[in-house]
Amino acid sequence: MSNTATQVSVPVAVMATFAVLALLPVFLSDWIVFLLALALAKGAVVLGVVLLLRGGLISFGHALYYAVGAYTVGFLANRFGIGEALIAVPLAIVISGLLAAVLGFLLTRFRGIYFAMLSLAFSMIVYTVLIKFYDLSGGTDGLSVRGFSLAGVAPVHSGLVKYYLVLVLTAAAAYIGARFLASPLGYLMQAVRYNEIRIEYLGASASHAILASYIISGAISGVGGALVAFLVGQVSPELAYWVASGDFVFVAVLGGTGSVFAPWIGSVVFELVKNYAVKFSPGTWQLTLGVFLLLVIYFQPQGLWGLLTRWRAEPR
Amino acid sequence: MTTPMIEVDNVSRAFDMLRAVDDVSLSVGEGETVGIIGTNGSGKTTLLNLITGYLQPTSGRILFRGSDITGLGPRRVTTLGVARSFQVPQLYTGLTVLDNLLIAIAAHSGRTADFWTPMHRRDALVRAQDLAARFGLSERGTAEVRSLPEGARKVLDVVLSVILEPKVLLMDEPTSGVSARDKFSVMDMLMPTLRERRVTTIFVEHDMEIIERYAERAVAFDAGRIIADGPVAGVLAIAEVRRAVLGES
Numbered sequence: 001m002s003n004t005a006t007q008v009s010v011p012v013a014v015m016a017t018f019a020v021l022a023l024l025p026v027f028l029s030d031w032i033v034f035l036l037a038l039a040l041a042k043g044a045v046v047l048g049v050v051l052l053l054r055g056g057l058i059s060f061g062h063a064l065y066y067a068v069g070a071y072t073v074g075f076l077a078n079r080f081g082i083g084e085a086l087i088a089v090p091l092a093i094v095i096s097g098l099l100a101a102v103l104g105f106l107l108t109r110f111r112g113i114y115f116a117m118l119s120l121a122f123s124m125i126v127y128t129v130l131i132k133f134y135d136l137s138g139g140t141d142g143l144s145v146r147g148f149s150l151a152g153v154a155p156v157h158s159g160l161v162k163y164y165l166v167l168v169l170t171a172a173a174a175y176i177g178a179r180f181l182a183s184p185l186g187y188l189m190q191a192v193r194y195n196e197i198r199i200e201y202l203g204a205s206a207s208h209a210i211l212a213s214y215i216i217s218g219a220i221s222g223v224g225g226a227l228v229a230f231l232v233g234q235v236s237p238e239l240a241y242w243v244a245s246g247d248f249v250f251v252a253v254l255g256g257t258g259s260v261f262a263p264w265i266g267s268v269v270f271e272l273v274k275n276y277a278v279k280f281s282p283g284t285w286q287l288t289l290g291v292f293l294l295l296v297i298y299f300q301p302q303g304l305w306g307l308l309t310r311w312r313a314e315p316r
Numbered sequence: 317m318t319t320p321m322i323e324v325d326n327v328s329r330a331f332d333m334l335r336a337v338d339d340v341s342l343s344v345g346e347g348e349t350v351g352i353i354g355t356n357g358s359g360k361t362t363l364l365n366l367i368t369g370y371l372q373p374t375s376g377r378i379l380f381r382g383s384d385i386t387g388l389g390p391r392r393v394t395t396l397g398v399a400r401s402f403q404v405p406q407l408y409t410g411l412t413v414l415d416n417l418l419i420a421i422a423a424h425s426g427r428t429a430d431f432w433t434p435m436h437r438r439d440a441l442v443r444a445q446d447l448a449a450r451f452g453l454s455e456r457g458t459a460e461v462r463s464l465p466e467g468a469r470k471v472l473d474v475v476l477s478v479i480l481e482p483k484v485l486l487m488d489e490p491t492s493g494v495s496a497r498d499k500f501s502v503m504d505m506l507m508p509t510l511r512e513r514r515v516t517t518i519f520v521e522h523d524m525e526i527i528e529r530y531a532e533r534a535v536a537f538d539a540g541r542i543i544a545d546g547p548v549a550g551v552l553a554i555a556e557v558r559r560a561v562l563g564e565s
Contacts, residue, residue: 184419187419201400203394205391
């Protein structure tokens with residue numbers, strides 16, 4: 001396939017995918033549309049993890065930003081009666097981004113297992129705060145999210161409106177992610193993975209690159225959390241728990257890091273496999289998921305996205 | 317009298333009991349091409365690491381155009397205009413040759429914080445392709461660096477430094493790993509560009525043919541000290557240099 005043909009086919013494929021996703025509610029039952037919306041929303045958090053993975057940094061604490069985004073929505077709705085998505089989502093982005101700036105400043109000094117463990121520690125601190133500060137966070141009960149509205153309108157079919165909100169914000173996150181990955185900063189993050197000495201000897205800063213990427217990653221992850229809060233209608237401390245962070249890393253590996261779309265492919269497949277695993281083997285669904293990931297890593301080390309690129313690379 | 321580009325003023329660097337660089341003083345003027353010679357472990361690479369801020373001196377100071385740069389790290393020293401290449405090429409091995417060049421171009425133009433415009437934008441890409449062509453890398457432009465032969469990696473390592481348009485370029489064994497057939501062509505590609513830009517060039521080299529052909533001045537190291545400094549032919553004629561550096565009995 002010629003380069004020109006490939007360049008043309010990518011945006012066409014993306015637009016076709018979103019067109020199909022937009023039409024799905026017409027053909028599918030409500031629960032699977034909900035499941036899909038949930039997967040797409042969580043895909044934004046996985047994208048946040050992938051942006052750092054490209055630099056060789058594994059964040060085992062990204063559920064922190066997922067929870068902060070969700071609690072921003074929960075807090076506004078529960079304490080102030082504001083369920084307006086056009087207020088809550090931007091606020092979730094700002095708060096997640098600011099928190100990422102503060103924590104990122106501390107994290108940029110660390111690499112490898114130390115980065116992973118410190119990010120995990122931060123998320124567990126937030127988890128504990130959410131449990132202990134009952135008056136603020138609702139403790140283990142969490143907060144209910146009521147009164148969803150979009151542009152001042154409380155829709156009758158809120159599930160459908162939320163689905164399209166998720167779809168639009170997914171497209172926006174994917175677009176920002178794609179710009180990031182193709183940008184000098186995106187490439188510098190890859191360079192961090194290979195050679196920090198050379199970065200410094202080019203007069204650039206690996207730490208600054210990591211910090212900027214971490215802030216973008218945290219803000220995008222906050223969007224995912226905010227959307228999940230609207231979809232589920234409830235936020236709880238488990239959103240910040242290490243298991244949630246582990247799931248995001250799991251999905252990032254499952255989808256692969258080769259494309260901005262990989263996180264969503266991984267997320268949708270993960271939610272589907274998880275749901276059907278719970279349905280057909282309720283006592284051993286984690287085992288099913290584990291075996292599934294092992295198979296993917298063994299046969300497709302570049303993740304599910306690698307399957308697509310291999311298919312595209314086949315001579316035809 | 318013009319201010320030297322680089323002044324190393326009574327610099328020493330010790331690693332525990334070993335004095336890798338021992339009370340070294342060196343002054344290099346604008347546009348000079350200096351070859352540093354010496355056996356392995358004589359302190360040549362340590363001197364380059366000291367000048368570029370990778371190591372800090374135990375004592376003494378380092379000046380760049382009269383300003384004290386002692387204690388500054390590699391990033392700061394590089395942004396001032398002192399670039400370097402390495403004995404073991406320091407590259408982004410999982411990326412392509414063009415991506416390596418484009419990252420250096422982005423760094424030089426201060427675009428490394430840019431997360432919105434594409435790195436492969438037309439003007440940068442044209443420049444990267446031009447550089448690849450000029451230094452014999454164009455056929456390997458889309459190859460991952462890890463797949464390159466050692467000689468091509470060395471060339472790319474040097475080109476990354478040249479992209480920064482430095483005022484001073486330090487090269488650590490630029491032709492080691494390059495085949496005997498290609499070593500002169502590599503230097504022939506490189507040196508005219510540096511002379512044209514009046515770049516002060518200091519290179520460490522074991523190959524005396526390279527030193528004789530491309531350096532104006534030679535500085536001989538032995539056991540962390542400078543034992544001779546002057547025009548190449550004169551330095552290579554000194555008995556102590558022939559014994560300590562060239563291994564003649």
